[in-house]
Amino acid sequence: MPIYTIETTYHLPVYRQRTYNADSIADACRKAIEDDGWDDAKEDVDTSGETYVSGIWQGADAAYSGPAILIPSQFAETVERKAGHFEILLGLLKLLLADVQAARPSSQEWIARATWAVARGEAIIAGARDPDAPVEGDRP
Structure with missing residues (x-):
C-alpha cells in the first residue's frame, strides 16, 4: 500500500481593534490597512477557516523533499x-x-x-x- 505525506492547512484569523482619526470611513479604513503595528493582535480561534490539503508527497515524512503530487481539486x-x-x-x-x-x-x-x-x-x-x-x- 502506498504511503503519502499530506500537509493540511487552515487560516487562523488574527485581528486588532484600533481607533483612527480620519476625514471619512474610507480614510479610516486606509489608515487601518496601512498600519503595520500588530503588537496588540489577537487570534480568533473560533472562526478559523476550513482545513484543506496544501501539499502531497509520495513516501513517509517526505514533505518538500521530492516532487509534490497534484492535489485533487475537492481537497484544495x-x-x-x-x-x-x-x-x-x-x-x-x-x-x-x-x-x-x-x-x-x-x-x-x-x-x-x-x-x-x-x-x-x-x-x-x-x-x-x-x-x-x-x-x-x-x-x-
Whole structure:
C-alpha cells in the first residue's frame, strides 16, 4: 500500500481593534490597512477557516523533499477554487457576450466549455472534484 505525506492547512484569523482619526470611513479604513503595528493582535480561534490539503508527497515524512503530487481539486482551499474559477467564467462570459453583440451564434466549442464551467462551479459549491475538462470536438 502506498504511503503519502499530506500537509493540511487552515487560516487562523488574527485581528486588532484600533481607533483612527480620519476625514471619512474610507480614510479610516486606509489608515487601518496601512498600519503595520500588530503588537496588540489577537487570534480568533473560533472562526478559523476550513482545513484543506496544501501539499502531497509520495513516501513517509517526505514533505518538500521530492516532487509534490497534484492535489485533487475537492481537497484544495474553496476560496482559491472560487477565485480561479471566476477568471474562467469571466473569460467565457466575454466571449459569449461578443457573439451576442455581433449577432452570431456561439461556437459549439465555447458552449461546451461554458457547460463544463457551470458543472465546475456546481462542484466547487458542493465540495466535489472538478468535472473532466471538455475534449476538443465535444458537443454539449
